Amino acid sequence: MVVPRHEPETAGSSRPVLAALDLGTNNCRLLVARPRDDGFDVLDSFSRIVRLGEGVAGSGRLTEQAMARTIAALKICARIMARHKVTRRRCVATEACRRAVNGVAFLNRVRRATGIELEILPQEQEAELAMLGCLPLVDPDAEQVLLVDIGGGSTEVLWLDRSLADHGFLLRCVASVPIGVVSLSEAFTSEPDAATFAAMVQQVTDLLAPIELAHGIGAATRAARAQMLGTSGTVTTLAAVLLGLPRYDRRVIDGLLVDPDAIVSVSRRLRSMDNASRAAHPCIGPGRADLVVAGCAILEAVLRCWPVASLRVADRGLREGMLHGLMGRTLARALAPDPATLPGHQGFAPGRVLGDTAA
Numbered sequence: 001m002v003v004p005r006h007e008p009e010t011a012g013s014s015r016p017v018l019a020a021l022d023l024g025t026n027n028c029r030l031l032v033a034r035p036r037d038d039g040f041d042v043l044d045s046f047s048r049i050v051r052l053g054e055g056v057a058g059s060g061r062l063t064e065q066a067m068a069r070t071i072a073a074l075k076i077c078a079r080i081m082a083r084h085k086v087t088r089r090r091c092v093a094t095e096a097c098r099r100a101v102n103g104v105a106f107l108n109r110v111r112r113a114t115g116i117e118l119e120i121l122p123q124e125q126e127a128e129l130a131m132l133g134c135l136p137l138v139d140p141d142a143e144q145v146l147l148v149d150i151g152g153g154s155t156e157v158l159w160l161d162r163s164l165a166d167h168g169f170l171l172r173c174v175a176s177v178p179i180g181v182v183s184l185s186e187a188f189t190s191e192p193d194a195a196t197f198a199a200m201v202q203q204v205t206d207l208l209a210p211i212e213l214a215h216g217i218g219a220a221t222r223a224a225r226a227q228m229l230g231t232s233g234t235v236t237t238l239a240a241v242l243l244g245l246p247r248y249d250r251r252v253i254d255g256l257l258v259d260p261d262a263i264v265s266v267s268r269r270l271r272s273m274d275n276a277s278r279a280a281h282p283c284i285g286p287g288r289a290d291l292v293v294a295g296c297a298i299l300e301a302v303l304r305c306w307p308v309a310s311l312r313v314a315d316r317g318l319r320e321g322m323l324h325g326l327m328g329r330t331l332a333r334a335l336a337p338d339p340a341t342l343p344g345h346q347g348f349a350p351g352r353v354l355g356d357t358a359a
Contacts, residue, residue, distance in 0.1 A: 017043065019081050020322035021074075021091035023118060025053030025152025025182050026291065027233070028073040031319040032084050035327045044080055048073040049287035053096030053153045057183040062100045071113050078114045090322045092121040095153030095180065123176035126318060127156040132331045133320030134229050137255050137312055142227035144220055146306060149317060150232035150298050152182040152291075155204075159217050160335075163224045169335045173215040177207045181234060181291040184298065190275055190290035197271060197297060204301035218306050228308040231317035233288060234295025235263075239313045240283035242266045247282045254315035260303050263311065267296035 015034045022029045029047045033040040050070040055063055081089065097103035097120050107118045121129075130149045138145055143163040149156040159173040188200050212218055220226075239256055240248050242263065270278060271293055279289035303311075324334075 016087040017084050018323055018326045019084075019086040019089040019091075020319040020326070021077055021089065021116070021118075022318045022322070023050075023052065023070065023074070023091070023093040023097070025056070025094065025096040025154075025180055026051060027152070028052075028070060028077065029319055030077045030080060031323060032080060032086060033323055035323075040323055040327070043084055046073075046077055046080055048076075051152075051182070053099075053180075053182050055186070056096055056100050056153065057186055060099070060101050062096065062102050062106050067106055067109070071110060074110055074114045074116055078116055088326050090326055091116050091118045092126075092318075092322070093118045094121055094126055095123075095151060095178075098123070099153060099178075123154065123156065124174045127158040127174045127176070128331050129321030129325065130156065130231055130317040131158050131160070131229075131321070132324050132329070132334060133317045133322075134231055134314045135331075135334050137229060137314050137316075139225075139227045139312070141225055143224035144226040145229065146217065146221060146226065146308070147229045147231065148235075148299075148302050150230075150234045150295055151180040153180040154178055155180055155298055155302075157208075157211060159215065159220075161220060163220070172220075173211065173217065175211045175215075177204070177211070179204055179207055179298065181294040181298065185291050185294035188294070190293060192271070192293060192297075194271075197293070200294065200297035201301045201304070204298050205305060208301060208305045212305055221306055221308060226308050228306070228311045229314050230299070230311050231314035232295070234292065234299055235311070235313050236315050237284055237288060237292055238263050238266050238270075238296070238299070241270065241281065245283055250315045253313055256313045257310050258313060260308060260311050264300060264303070267293075267300060270296060 017032065017034055019030065019032045026049060027047060028050045030045060031042060032044040033042050050073050052062060052066050052070045054066045093107060097107060103120065110116055110118055127149065131147050134147060145160040147158040155177040157173065157175045157177065161170045161172045184200060188196055192200060236253050239253050239258055242258060243252065245252065275289045278284045278292060279286040284292055
């Protein structure tokens with residue numbers, strides 16, 4: 001459980017102050033928190049759309065304008081962490097810096113300009129940390145759990161199988177699809193007609209097909225109690241539009257169960273609008289207006305490939321997972337608690353250790 005409290009660190013507190021910074025292709029996000037026994041208390045947060053990966057899919061390079069926007073946001077993050085006297089931090093960069101030929105040079109520039117040491121996070125760790133952050137939303141009765149994280153430059157997929165109770169949790173698949181809302185929108189358009197949108201969905205479907213062929217996720221999820229977790233701006237935005245919220249409210253969205261058919265219906269409605277109309281929507285805004293349709297295409301492809309009865313929306317993920325890692329928690333330990341403390345719990349199957357490099 002996370003209790004948001006936007007407050008400065010008190011002078012007499014003995015608990016450390018932790019920070020998790022996620023620099024993605026589209027967003028720069030920071031979470032500052034203090035640990036407690038069953039989770040952490042949020043002290044502060046920051047989020048800004050920086051479009052770091054703008055143009056990277058075509059040129060292979062971060063642009064000067066994108067880097068300048070991002071450094072400006074990271075300077076704010078540095079001030080926030082200094083104000084709260086952060087004692088431990090983890091700061092990561094994802095797909096844009098993984099892909100760009102000048103990604104490492106940019107991180108060196110960030111260190112000189114802000115003092116922030118960013119590491120390029122491997123794709124598998126990104127998915128596992130997102131799953132660690134989303135664990136409180138996992139249905140205890142689900143036999144199959146499929147996490148889908150739609151990013152700006154890539155889409156991460158993680159599949160947990162616990163249908164064999166005697167063997168506990170098995171990690172069946174961690175995969176990264178090299179397409180996200182920024183790269184897909186740039187490859188096509190932000191205002192596609194019906195035929196173009198169908199082509200966008202098909203491109204993503206073609207990228208998902210090898211994962212399905214290798215792992216057979218669809219057959220497993222159709223044959224058992226399956227849960228899909230969606231953690232991304234696309235999923236949270238679509239859920240907020242579906243509910244008709246007057247403005248985005250995390251308290252309403254995080255953990256919400258939605259009907260996939262209703263999500264597809266909202267997707268059609270958003271595709272019928274132009275960017276100006278989407279920008280005027282209180283739950284979308286100008287920062288996402290030209291990317292949300294690409295997100296709809298990715299999500300529709302996922303739901304076609306792996307149909308489920310319901311989708312649980314997660315307004316949490318990588319940053320929360322990093323905070324748990326800083327507290328010494330891993331996905332393996334979270335899924336396999338001490339049988340002495342939780343009698344009857346089947347635990348995590350041996351042989352595949354999850355998240356041991358997270359901390």
